Amino acid sequence: MKRSVKAMTTGLSSVQITEKYLSFFRARNHLELMSSPLAVPGNSTSFIIAGMQPLLPYLRGEQLPPAPRLTALQRCLRTDDVDMVGTNDYKFSGFHMLGNWSIGNYGKHEVIEMALDLLLNVFGLDLGRLWVTVFTGDPRLHLGLDEEAVAGWLRVGFPPERIVPLGRDDNFWTTGGPGPSGPCSEIFVDRGPAYGCGSAECRPGCSCGRFFEIWNLVFMEYDLLADGSIVPLPQRNIDTGMGLERIAMVLQGTGSAFAIDLFQAARERLQMLAPGSDRLDKTREEHAYKVIVDHMRAVLMAVLAGVEPGRDGSRSVIRRLVRRAARQGRILGIDEQFLSSLLLPLAQAHGSLLTMEEHERVPTVERIVAREERMFARVLTSGLKFLLQLEPKADGQVAGEELFRLSAEKGFPADLAAEVLMERGLSVDWSGYQRSVEEHRRVSRLSAEKHFRRG
Ligand SMILES: [Zn+2]
Structure with a gap:
């Protein structure tokens, strides 16, 4: 089973995936925007947490966009649930989002048609592995089934038995509070029965993880008010987001987003430093690898964006990532300083996802991280010893x-x-x-x- 899944993949690199995505939409009259800075300007505590965040003023109709059709690769950093990193094969703190947007331009049918065209004819995915979800409706919003989306999928020949209606929690997108909102349609890849729960009811929405979400098409057409009701926005927008690390996992057939090309060299470096031992449980070891490569990539992205580890605000968030990664190193049995030595392999694997100027600044990031790790090393050693000796009640x-x-x-x-x-x-x-x-x-x-x- 595993082998046939592998044979279907095209093995595109993360850089190639990005280029193909952006050029696909450029060829369809989308203007490519530069990635916005990871640190939100004028806000000392916030990072960009979603690909569409820099576009909110256009989506809300507050600012005129440079073009009605946009596309971009956006770096994001989300650290509110950083302890979840390492618990599965695809949760990251720092990640890349590919996206395309229509600001009052095209509608559901066109975005669905383009999405399927890209997945099948550019990325080479097999239609037989794809499933989609649509919004089933919600009486509190006075909305019924999103029939326009269903019709859109049927129009491009999507098998009706693999169009799954889901409720508000899964398929009605909001910013988390009042603001632009709307039904969405998510595209899933079937990872195969080996990843499933075996239930006959297993389909997208099942918590077992067999069905892996790769792309969310949000039909942003309502304004969610503070009282929980919705009114139509002045223009109907489309906002899509595809996690680069997630699609790379599918197209490279790695089974884990931590095993894609972007992390391979850093992982090899880690394995050299900590060849592993029978003493350490394999799951625990894998967890440590994931946390370390995720956190160090996030730190690389943040320091390149001008946010160094420090005491306050967003700087303290980056300090926390360095410290958590340092501690995972001890679990792997690495007693020397090692974190800064992962930065170059990470940066090199990211190739043109980093600018030339950013590649040149990697040695500076290494010095900053090495200093931070050195400062924490003694505290870590004595703290771990203290914790080991603590007697619980x-x-x-x-x-x-x-x-x-x-x-x-x-x-x-x-x-x-x-x-x-x-x-x-x-x-x-x-x-x-x-x-x-x-x-x-x-x-x-x-x-x-x-x-x-x-x-
Ligand atoms: Zn399941």
Whole structure:
């Protein structure tokens, strides 16, 4: 089964996939936009988290777009659920989104036709492996089945039994709050029964992961109001997003997005540093590999965008990624500093996805990361030792005061400590931790007041 899946793939590199996607849409009158900076200008805490984010002013009708049809490759960084990285084959903190957009120009039928044309005739995917979902409707929104989307898929010859209607959670796209919204149609690849749950009901929407989403076509045509109702937007837009790492996993037949061309050299470097041992469970080892390559690629992208690891705002997010990766290195048994040595293999594998100027700046990023890792190394060693010696209470909880001491006195992050303890099957008494934080604040405030009175 696995072999036939492999034979179907075309083995396009990530750079080739990107070029083919963008040139396909350029040839169909889309203007290619440069990737926007990863760090949101004028906002010290935010990164670009979705491919369409830089285009929101056009999609909302607040700004006139440079053209009604747009396409781009956008770098994104999402760190709110960073602890999910490593738990499956495709979750990243940093990633690339390919997209094409219509600002009040083409409609559902045209985007569906173009999408299928690209997947079958440019990427060489087999129609027999594809499934799609459409919005089934929702009485609270006064919307029924998205029949226009169904008709669009049938018109291009998509088999009706593989068009799956799903509800609001899966197929009604919003920004997470009031704003532009609309039904969507997602395209899935069947990874084969080996990845499935075996249920006769297994289809897109099943949690087993057999059906792998590669492209979301969002029909952005409503404004979601604060009261939860919708009104039509002045113009009907199309917003699509295809995760580059996800489509590369499918087209390269790797079974894991962490095994695609972009990460191969960094993985080989890691394997050289930590040849593996029988002592370490393979799942645990694989988890560590994933976290390290994901985090270091994200750090590379962020530092190239001018966000260095540091104390506050978005800089602290990058510091956290470096520290988490450093700790995973210890799990693999790497005691020396190693993180900065992964940056060049990562950058080289990204080829023209990085600009010439960015490639030239890699040595600077290496120095920044090496300094950060060096600063943290001693804290990491002593903190891990401290955590190993911690005795839990009878209920398996560790006193929050202990964790506070570790973070306040040694500088070992509490969330990282909690993660280490969780792996030992222990939990943290967070209310005790919070009390310690408040007590510490009260004492610092008192001493500051005293200081001022004296002054
Ligand atoms: Zn299933």
